[in-house]
Amino acid sequence: MTIKQDYKAIAQGKREQRDSLIPSEWRIESPSKAVQNVLDLPAKCGLLSSKELTITSDHDAVDLLENIRTKKYSAEEVTRAFCKRAAIAQQLTNCLTEIFFDEAIERAKILDREQAANPNLPLRPLHGLPISIKDSFRVPGVDSTTGLICWANEPDTLYSSLPRLLLDLGAVLYCKTNVPQTMMTADSDNNVFGRTLNPNNLTLTAGGSSGGEGALIALRGSLLGVGTDIAGSIRIPSICNGIYGFRPSASIVPYGGQRSPAPAGIPGISPVAGPMVTSLRSCTYFMKTIMEAQPWRYDPACLHRPWTGQLAAQKLRIGVVSRDGLFTPWPPVRRNIAESARKLGDAGVEIVNLSLPDVGEAVDTIMRMFSLDGSKFIQNLLASGGEPEVRSVRNINLAGIPSANLEDYFKLNAARSRIQQVYHNLWLDNRLDAIVLPPAPTTATPLDQWGPISYTALWNLLDYPAVIIPTGKVQPVDEADSVEHAIHGERDRRNYQLYTGPTEFANAPLAVQVVGMKQEDEELTQVAAVIDKILNST
């Protein structure tokens, strides 16, 4: 590939333009090089007023909406507070791509006037809530580069379906967030905007592909962001940053009209949009609000799956999976899933220990489905931008990915159907309400080292909804142990050895993943709420 010299100039222009949209009075000093954890800096930097701190620190999205509804806060002051805190988050972690704070504040003012003018009308369900969105969602007037040079300075003219719906529901959009080059890795690093850092521990990855959202929400520069997920792209940054992230079933939340580095009409595993938030009930509120809004009117690909309001079972029966048979969980991950299972059992949840069948074949099918075109389309995009691959993309070796023909694709479909039937039987035979498992064999890894996607992508292949529940952080007890624990071959050993102990991985968040039955997203929100309460109340 020939590298044109002007890709750096394009990137420089994009970054300067973005940075110019942060008012100079919102600038903060860079933290000292020695600081690893910057989570407390938004509060400590002195930029946020006490009310702004309260607005951004003391609520989840549901609570904040209620406070706007009751006029404790105006939409404008809420929006201004989150714009300011997002600006701080940007300076600490480089999590933003496009900034439209001014338009957001203008819209918030309009919403406040609407509320004042119609005091007796019920507010729309997202009235005044600032919502951040992944860079791939289109908003008129700003780019959707998805971190690709070739798409710089091509402002969109139309909305993607979800931002359009969010606005119609009363939300305020104020920024877009960073992603990996190609959106195919778990490191949100690209030539346009550079790398997003993990505010829990700057030496570890922020994850991806919705990594900008992860870092922004961990710093409470947003209480509700929207990411997308085709193999773990909502869940991996949720793990890495210690937030809640919900991967809905396919076609429940509008996904249409995205900027996507994949050929039009490519079939296979459906990417989905979903919430990244600071509480479980915010996931529920987002899903309920979207599903009640006839989202298919916004995206003809959406299912007509109504929110029913029916209550799920109270006495839960949960399948617990400790490892997926491909990658051995690191010591803190092993401790976390064991402690979580114990807490659930102690709380009266019926536990079924499960092994996951056919994970190897599932992962092969997933990887082949992701790259039906041999990744030619994305390689052409990189070439047309004259840009080199970043390190995490070089690691996956795009040029080495084989393409498929139509007959291969039939076989992949048939394999997927077979595996779906196997898991369907597993679910029904065990009368499960949910499966709880590690969301990854690792915590946030060192930069550009995230490898395994089996723990997350399996559920994309099956199209089962899954939610990440944060459950703590790496502890001093989580010492590194012998690589002999990694019994699944060379890739497993390599991955296992990345963990070097609780000092280097200080403050790395831990989490569990709770998986529901396909399209039973509503039921999953209820079951996950019970599990969250058990795991996070002690």
Place this chain on the structure above:
Amino acid sequence: MTIKQDYKAIAQGKREQRDSLIPSEWRIESPSKAVQNVLDLPAKCGLLSSKELTITSDHDAVDLLENIRTKKYSAEEVTRAFCKRAAIAQQLTNCLTEIFFDEAIERAKILDREQAANPNLPLRPLHGLPISIKDSFRVPGVDSTTGLICWANEPDTLYSSLPRLLLDLGAVLYCKTNVPQTMMTADSDNNVFGRTLNPNNLTLTAGGSSGGEGALIALRGSLLGVGTDIAGSIRIPSICNGIYGFRPSASIVPYGGQRSPAPAGIPGISPVAGPMVTSLRSCTYFMKTIMEAQPWRYDPACLHRPWTGQLAAQKLRIGVVSRDGLFTPWPPVRRNIAESARKLGDAGVEIVNLSLPDVGEAVDTIMRMFSLDGSKFIQNLLASGGEPEVRSVRNINLAGIPSANLEDYFKLNAARSRIQQVYHNLWLDNRLDAIVLPPAPTTATPLDQWGPISYTALWNLLDYPAVIIPTGKVQPVDEADSVEHAIHGERDRRNYQLYTGPTEFANAPLAVQVVGMKQEDEELTQVAAVIDKILNST
């Protein structure tokens, strides 16, 4: 293709075996060659007792279930009556493939005993209802040849998902029904079982691919049959035979585990299973019963789309389409749609005259999607059976169908999405509750002459549910007129000239097609009920 001589012997064996399952006391005399319309022969042939005549003639499926529930009829006498009448229908039209009357009567006896033993337990929703099924549904112990020699004498060992569910809901299965060779034409004719005739007019096609169901139900040898539809295969035989037929949205009714002459994993337009019945409310009852039964437990590909019980709008706004721009409706079809629109308007329905956009591109996309593999799979099946193509299959020239590559398939998907968006906008912009249009430009055609599928297959491409409502028959006023009416080119002229007037097409049924929004099958049943009442009450 080399034709092996033994294919006739295999067919002979299958037919003899089937015929041997009709008791000799249920044999009737062949009607005179001069008889065109055999609809009244089941009543006139003298084989059915007065009670059997009442059971089979005077009810729809909903009514019949109620009469079993209240013990006016036993399941056994109902089953015996329909087995007998189906045997008569078979002798008149050759509509059956596999017969299992004895097992059905045994099961009915068990159901009666269950009812007697538990007089206070509510009955299952299909308790005692005889249901006929298309040959492609698998039932252990009998073949699913789908009219292919190569699959003769291979009795199934497992149920397809839908028959399994129907049995769990209390139904009685008693026979399977005939289909076209390859299931790709609208003439239910094949080398194994021969041709199914249209009981309304034996010189016209019974339609296909669910043609055996169509003829059987028209003769009331069944009140509820299940067909499948990928381009019109439920609706075309419903038109031809003058019955109600409902094509659900994809993945609402279990389809899994069918015998299918298509390669495993082939994507594209999803075939669906749906009801063919004698009343609109029987469609509704079938859909409600299936959707309330968690059908996804039986077929993991099913949507989790609950029946909501919510009422649709009472004041309807209906788009009326008179012609699709590819094929000119025959005179009786033109008269029928005009009269139907007038009746609807007179009854206070708001009418919007619509033109269908992009029908040509839609049909091209459909045809390419049906034959991604260049129909190689089906040609190999024919070859392995050593059988020649029947005339209707020769007409579609399998060997001339081009195959596609993966890139072609991406483009077809993209074209489909674009067309779906166009129709989505058409629907929303016009605030439609339904679209009413002719289900075909023709009535039942002479044998092996059915051509156009654009009026039906468009809705498969869009995945909009559609129901056929019979509205009368060809009348003496429906004289043939000049071919100059056919303005859409040579294929249109050829198709138009097939209509030679009300004498040759005496008793050919007419119908309208009512189309709903994707996955709003429940709403469509409500809207269609209003339309049916208006069209069929005067």
